[in-house]
Amino acid sequence: MKQGYPIARAGQRIGLLGGSFDPAHDGHVLITREALRRFGLDRIWWVVSPGNPLKAHGPAPLAQRMAQARRLLGGDPRVEVTDIEARLGTRFTADTLRSLRALYPGVKFVWLMGADNLVQFDKWEQWREIMETVPVGVLARPGWRTEGRYARAARIYRAAEMPFWASQRLAEGPTPRWCFVNIPMSRLSSTEIRQSGGWVRD
Ligand SMILES: Nc1ncnc2c1ncn2[C@@H]1O[C@H](COP(=O)(O)OP(=O)(O)OP(=O)(O)O)[C@@H](O)[C@H]1O
Numbered sequence: 001m002k003q004g005y006p007i008a009r010a011g012q013r014i015g016l017l018g019g020s021f022d023p024a025h026d027g028h029v030l031i032t033r034e035a036l037r038r039f040g041l042d043r044i045w046w047v048v049s050p051g052n053p054l055k056a057h058g059p060a061p062l063a064q065r066m067a068q069a070r071r072l073l074g075g076d077p078r079v080e081v082t083d084i085e086a087r088l089g090t091r092f093t094a095d096t097l098r099s100l101r102a103l104y105p106g107v108k109f110v111w112l113m114g115a116d117n118l119v120q121f122d123k124w125e126q127w128r129e130i131m132e133t134v135p136v137g138v139l140a141r142p143g144w145r146t147e148g149r150y151a152r153a154a155r156i157y158r159a160a161e162m163p164f165w166a167s168q169r170l171a172e173g174p175t176p177r178w179c180f181v182n183i184p185m186s187r188l189s190s191t192e193i194r195q196s197g198g199w200v201r202d
């Protein structure tokens with residue numbers, strides 16, 4: 001594997017949590033720990049985005065966000081903070097996933113997101129390709145549980161939804177498949193932290 005790219009073995013179940021992490025907070029840590037357990041994952045990579053294609057304002061510098069995310073995680077060996085999108089030169093998730101599949105044959109990737117992202121998922125570039133090629137794990141977020149469950153993408157792919165009690169098998173088997181899990185929730189958000197002055201950009 002090229003330098004700077006995370007290591008993974010064929011057969012490993014790896015969750016990908018994409019985000020701006022501007023800054024990372026305990027809500028991210030909570031959903032990461034829950035996703036590991038609920039979706040039966042071996043590892044989770046935090047895919048720190050160079051910039052969300054749907055957001056008009058750019059985030060803090062990538063290096064600053066990566067360093068803060070690593071400090072927050074405190075060296076949990078199951079979680080890796082990666083700048084893989086900057087390395088791959090991808091911005092859209094569908095492109096990132098296509099590149100990762102080619103780079104890591106045999107690795108079982110799962111795309112993870114909070115319920116708020118499921119609501120706007122049908123606006124993402126080639127979102128159907130994402131659904132058709134990668135299992136998707138959705139984690140409850142305060143204020144978004146109901147909207148998430150009835151989002152357009154959720155309705156279109158209702159037949160591919162796995163029951164919560166089978167969530168541990170999300171990474172195995174044919175796609176499309178997705179699963180929504182109710183978890184203990186955190187109200188934290190990066191927007192609120194930024195607005196309260198809790199994150200000063202370099
Ligand atoms: N408190 C939370 N509960 C559940 N999911 C969350 C929570 N915070 C973030 N997420 C999820 O983590 C991923 C990355 O989130 P992101 O970096 O955008 O943080 P955010 O707090 O949503 O930021 P912002 O407020 O800037 O939109 C997204 O899939 C998002 O839905």
Ligand SMILES: O=C(O)c1ccc[n+]([C@@H]2O[C@H](COP(=O)([O-])O)[C@@H](O)[C@H]2O)c1
Nearest residue numbers: 018019020049052054092093094124125
């Ligand atoms: O591919 C897309 O069209 C797309 C549109 C919006 C968001 N995303 C991804 O969703 C993840 C969460 O984004 P954000 O900015 O809400 O933290 C992050 O990995 C983004 O690259 C992807």
